[in-house]
Amino acid sequence: xxxxxxxQVKSYIGSNKKQRDTLRALGLGKIGDSVVKxxxxxxxxxxxxxxxxxxxxxxx
Numbered sequence: 001x002x003x004x005x006x007x008q009v010k011s012y013i014g015s016n017k018k019q020r021d022t023l024r025a026l027g028l029g030k031i032g033d034s035v036v037k038x039x040x041x042x043x044x045x046x047x048x049x050x051x052x053x054x055x056x057x058x059x060x
Contacts, residue, residue: 001038001039001040002039002058002059002060003036003037003038003039003058003059003060004036004037004038004039004043004047004056004057004058004059005034005035005036005056005057005058005059006026006028006034006035006036006037006047006054006055006056007032007033007034007054007055007056007057008023008028008029008030008031008032008033008034008053008054008055009031009053009054009055010031010052010053010054011031011053012050012053015050015053018049019049019050019053022046022049022050023050023053025046026043026046026047026050028054036059039058
């Protein structure tokens with residue numbers, strides 16, 4: 001499996017609690033934070049819920 005680099009580019013202010021909790025579960029919290037996660041269905045589902053706040057990049 002490949003890896004995905006996830007970077008938060010927008011603030012979560014104004015989003016609902018579930019979206020804030022999803023960002024925390026991904027390891028994000030502030031604008032500019034980034035993490036590398038394994039490409040799995042669970043992570044992709046979490047990304048789809050908050051994709052408007054993130055920048056996603058595939059890493060090989």
